[in-house]
Amino acid sequence: MANAVLTALHFHNEEAAFAHVETALWPNGPVCPKCGAADAHIGRLTGKTNRTGLRKCYACRNTFTVRVGTIFEDSHLPLHLWLQVIHLMCASKKGVSTRQVQRMLQCSMKTAWHLTQRIREAMADGALGPLGGEGMVLEADTTFVGGKEKNKHLGKRNPKNIGGAGKAIVHTLIERGGRARSHHIPNVTGATLRPILNAHASRASALMTDTHGGYHQVGQEFARHEMVDHGQDEYVRGDVYSNTVEGYFAILKRGIIGVYHHISEAHLHRYLAEFDFRYSNREACGINDLSRAGLALQGVKGKRLTSKKARSAERASAAAH
Numbered sequence: 001m002a003n004a005v006l007t008a009l010h011f012h013n014e015e016a017a018f019a020h021v022e023t024a025l026w027p028n029g030p031v032c033p034k035c036g037a038a039d040a041h042i043g044r045l046t047g048k049t050n051r052t053g054l055r056k057c058y059a060c061r062n063t064f065t066v067r068v069g070t071i072f073e074d075s076h077l078p079l080h081l082w083l084q085v086i087h088l089m090c091a092s093k094k095g096v097s098t099r100q101v102q103r104m105l106q107c108s109m110k111t112a113w114h115l116t117q118r119i120r121e122a123m124a125d126g127a128l129g130p131l132g133g134e135g136m137v138l139e140a141d142t143t144f145v146g147g148k149e150k151n152k153h154l155g156k157r158n159p160k161n162i163g164g165a166g167k168a169i170v171h172t173l174i175e176r177g178g179r180a181r182s183h184h185i186p187n188v189t190g191a192t193l194r195p196i197l198n199a200h201a202s203r204a205s206a207l208m209t210d211t212h213g214g215y216h217q218v219g220q221e222f223a224r225h226e227m228v229d230h231g232q233d234e235y236v237r238g239d240v241y242s243n244t245v246e247g248y249f250a251i252l253k254r255g256i257i258g259v260y261h262h263i264s265e266a267h268l269h270r271y272l273a274e275f276d277f278r279y280s281n282r283e284a285c286g287i288n289d290l291s292r293a294g295l296a297l298q299g300v301k302g303k304r305l306t307s308k309k310a311r312s313a314e315r316a317s318a319a320a321h
């Protein structure tokens with residue numbers, strides 16, 4: 001059972017959980033989120049209140065805990081339970097379902113869903129530089145994800161949706177031996193692919209793609225652009241192949257089918273961030289479950305996802321269908 005690995009004290013004891021998160025987020029001691037005053041001006045509040053981790057800033061008289069300004073703010077869930085869910089999401093290759101989290105925490109499905117969405121936000125690796133570089137190989141490819149038309153409610157079926165139509169298109173850019181970055185895209189045209197490659201792919205890299213027309217023009221800007229013609233039953237030609245990105249898609253699809261079943265298009269980008277995060281910080285890159293959870297913890301700052309924001313995204317998605 002997965003819970004057996006959760007033996008560390010910070011998974012069970014609230015004081016220890018605060019200490020763990022404070023060490024991660026305040027490596028040089030507590031910082032006031034309101035005025036920025038550091039360690040020397042901050043006191044610990046005990047006695048009158050039982051709130052764990054409560055601090056007081058003597059510079060601006062603000063009281064706060066390490067939860068302020070993170071995905072943990074505005075949540076009534078004890079921090080040690082947050083840490084359990086973060087650990088499980090980081091340790092399981094295919095992800096953790098909302099129902100698993102709901103059972104584990106004995107909370108509502110709504111709470112469990114909101115919790116996992118916030119953790120996915122923490123995993124999203126913001127504006128880090130482009131992938132690849134001189135002497136490096138990037139593979140780019142697209143795949144379809146989403147439920148089959150025949151499994152939808154009768155009223156929601158669209159007879160025109162056959163094959164890939166009606167499913168979401170995912171584009172993934174991957175460094176051989178390195179990181180992955182995925183995007184939910186509306187179509188596979190040059191106009192859609194160019195901004196993604198502009199933002200995320202170093203032109204000094206070699207780019208491996210299929211023969212899709214969307215790559216032709218932008219591909220010429222790379223140090224080298226090679227195409228694998230799957231239509232000609234060609235899969236490997238020397239170092240020209242797309243097996244790495246296809247392996248990534250296999251994990252993504254097993255996860256989406258096996259764990260998440262159906263993902264609303266409005267939230268697909270967060271699931272992609274979760275799969276990218278685990279892939280980019282995988283065992284083969286020397287990162288174990290514990291250090292991966294530590295990295296996710298570094299992402300909790302400034303990533304608050306309010307219920308209101310999530311609901312309006314849901315509505316926008318429903319209106320678009």
Ligand SMILES: [Zn+2]
Nearest residue numbers: 032035057060
């Ligand atoms: Zn202050």
